[in-house]
Amino acid sequence: MNFIKFFVPVIITMLFLACEGDPKPKQLFEIELAGNTNELSNQESVAVSINNKKGKTIDKISYSIDGKVLELKGDKLSLDITRLGQKELKAVIEYEGNTAEITKKIKVLSGTAPEIYTYEIVNEYPHDLNAFTQGLEFYNDTLYESTGSGGNAKSFIRKIDYKTGKVLQQKDLAKNYFGEGITILNDKLYQLTWRSSIGFVYQLSDFKELNSFQYGESKEGWGLCNDGKMIYKSDGTEKIWLLDPETLTEVSYIETVTNKSIFNKANELEYVDGKIYANVWQKESMMIIDAESGAIVGVINMAGLKNKVKKHENLDVLNGVAYNPTTDTFFVTGKNWDKLFEIRIKKK
Incomplete structure (x- = not known):
């Protein structure tokens, strides 16, 4: 009984520390767009940033929609995709020897009026x-x-x-x-x-x-x-x-x-x-x-x-x-x- 009383708290502590040491990507990072918008026009450039929630050292970030990598100049993301509508903007973040993928739901609309x-x-x-x-x-x-x-x-x-x-x-x-x-x-x-x-x-x-x-x-x-x-x-x-x-x-x-x-x-x-x-x-x-x-x-x-x-x-x-x-x-x-x-x- 004493054996169980001793090891159960230890196991729980180890599991807790393991979870803390391997957080989910969305607990670390979040995609933020200028104006906090989720509606964008194709062919436009929009300011994008990563909310680094845990202060990780980021080495590289790439963005894509439908598998197409988007051009990033400074903090401006250039939208140029083939099919418009409801999309997921994906960010692949390389940090401290790890890689995380996060997404943000957006709408990509036409750049011109009918x-x-x-x-x-x-x-x-x-x-x-x-x-x-x-x-x-x-x-x-x-x-x-x-x-x-x-x-x-x-x-x-x-x-x-x-x-x-x-x-x-x-x-x-x-x-x-x-x-x-x-x-x-x-x-x-x-x-x-x-x-x-x-x-x-x-x-x-x-x-x-x-x-x-x-x-x-x-x-x-x-x-x-x-x-x-x-x-x-x-x-x-x-x-x-x-x-x-x-x-x-x-x-x-x-x-x-x-x-x-x-x-x-x-x-x-x-x-x-x-x-x-x-x-x-x-x-x-x-x-x-x-x-x-x-x-x-x-x-x-x-x-x-x-x-x-x-x-x-x-x-x-x-x-x-x-x-x-x-x-x-x-x-x-x-x-x-x-x-x-x-x-x-x-x-x-």
């Missing part, structure tokens, strides 16, 4: 008033559309003669699926569903179902587009996910940001020349997103189009954007709109 655009109408075409449009895409000068389950109607995908509105081919989804965005790549049509966490892959020629896929970390299925190599998927959050078209796995994502905030309203998508054109959910506007960085480089005021369509009780918001490379124009419509508009986008 430019403002408007539109001009080139043509108007008939559109199915009962189509609750969720996805729109041109392929070989033919228009493809997907819809959600508006009213009692089923969701479907269809091929359309856009000049006449004639349906050339259609496939209905099972009633338990609410159809969302589509994109076409390598003669396959990819389609999302809203909250079922499942997407479908069809043979383009006859809409034969080839495969289905489950979502990964993305929350829901909203819009789809592709750049010829990767598929982009919006999910109602600030993220646009990049999917491998062969495995349909989410390999990475961008976040949509302006010079003032992180934005989370991207809906239907269309990719053109390095930019993603996205309907803004529940708004008469679209945004132009840099597909590499996520910066919203432009905002298109689409007001006025809804006033040109037939008024009825099921009339809903602007949704659906497709680019036709043959005419170098965009085609837009809305949920239960009786018109499809061919437009050109121009700076205001």
Whole structure:
């Protein structure tokens, strides 16, 4: 008993001293930014310092974001990163023969404000008033559309003669699926569903179902587009996910940001020349997103189009954007709109 009474305090003391001798990095150091801010603009320089809580002798400090080492001149850190949004600034600190890593959560926003655009109408075409449009895409000068389950109607995908509105081919989804965005790549049509966490892959020629896929970390299925190599998927959050078209796995994502905030309203998508054109959910506007960085480089005021369509009780918001490379124009419509508009986008 005396043996135990003697050694237990000794062991506790040794453990205490061991813990004191090997503190966690955050107990030693803390990253501090000028103004105590956590919102920074890309391409800016910001004063950075390390709060050395225990007075350690620091030999070297390096900073990085997403694995890219940032340039440090004096006490100024130069921000130059590829993808914007919510990030972790990491500091690797070498001190007294040891190395510590600490992080600080920050937001990296665009260095420039979005430019403002408007539109001009080139043509108007008939559109199915009962189509609750969720996805729109041109392929070989033919228009493809997907819809959600508006009213009692089923969701479907269809091929359309856009000049006449004639349906050339259609496939209905099972009633338990609410159809969302589509994109076409390598003669396959990819389609999302809203909250079922499942997407479908069809043979383009006859809409034969080839495969289905489950979502990964993305929350829901909203819009789809592709750049010829990767598929982009919006999910109602600030993220646009990049999917491998062969495995349909989410390999990475961008976040949509302006010079003032992180934005989370991207809906239907269309990719053109390095930019993603996205309907803004529940708004008469679209945004132009840099597909590499996520910066919203432009905002298109689409007001006025809804006033040109037939008024009825099921009339809903602007949704659906497709680019036709043959005419170098965009085609837009809305949920239960009786018109499809061919437009050109121009700076205001």
